[in-house]
Amino acid sequence: MKATTILLALTMLFTFSFVRAQDQKVKASPADSSKVTTGDGVTIDIHYSSPSVKGREIGVDIAEVGKIWRTGANEATTVEFDQNVTVEGQKLPAGKYSLYSIPGENQTIMIFNKTWNQWGTKYDEKEDALRVTVESEQNSDNVERMKITAQKDGKIHLAWGNYGLTMNVKADK
Numbered sequence: 001m002k003a004t005t006i007l008l009a010l011t012m013l014f015t016f017s018f019v020r021a022q023d024q025k026v027k028a029s030p031a032d033s034s035k036v037t038t039g040d041g042v043t044i045d046i047h048y049s050s051p052s053v054k055g056r057e058i059g060v061d062i063a064e065v066g067k068i069w070r071t072g073a074n075e076a077t078t079v080e081f082d083q084n085v086t087v088e089g090q091k092l093p094a095g096k097y098s099l100y101s102i103p104g105e106n107q108t109i110m111i112f113n114k115t116w117n118q119w120g121t122k123y124d125e126k127e128d129a130l131r132v133t134v135e136s137e138q139n140s141d142n143v144e145r146m147k148i149t150a151q152k153d154g155k156i157h158l159a160w161g162n163y164g165l166t167m168n169v170k171a172d173k
Contacts, residue, residue, distance in 0.1 A: 031050075031074075045082075048099075053142075053143075063103050067103075068123055071120075076098035076100075080096040088134060098118065100123055105136065107135055108134055108136050108165050111130070112129045113129065115127045134165050137165055142161060146158070
């Protein structure tokens with residue numbers, strides 16, 4: 001009787017585990033992150049969902065030129081700084097921000113918004129903490145899944161498709 005009960009419990013456990021594993025699908029835009037402490041002591045912590053190009057044209061079909069974009073997928077992309085910084089020479093207080101952008105053919109406006117705990121398509125311009133303009137870049141490789149990296153030298157780099165950009169972050173001393 002005892003062995004039968006144990007066998008039944010184990011069978012149920014494995015069955016439920018298998019069914020649950022089958023239910024979990026790979027997300028179309030999986031979560032990704034990048035965290036670094038720069039040479040001048042700033043910790044940059046970025047969390048985002050990474051969309052794929054999937055045959056779409058960036059700037060036309062997705063992340064349209066001249067229109068506000070959530071800079072990622074799903075929940076708002078977040079960027080957190082543990083101390084006051086300058087981004088492209090402009091001051092930004094320590095804190096956590098959502099990251100939006102207005103892609104351009106030659107330049108992109110990057111937006112640090114004070115409301116970060118939200119779905120990515122909920123944007124309120126009144127909550128902007130900082131807007132900076134950076135040069136749009138052409139990537140030599142075609143990056144299928146969007147990638148945002150924070151680097152030890154204080155650069156935040158975004159690459160997607162043949163599009164890219166770099167922002168410079170420094171401790172505000």
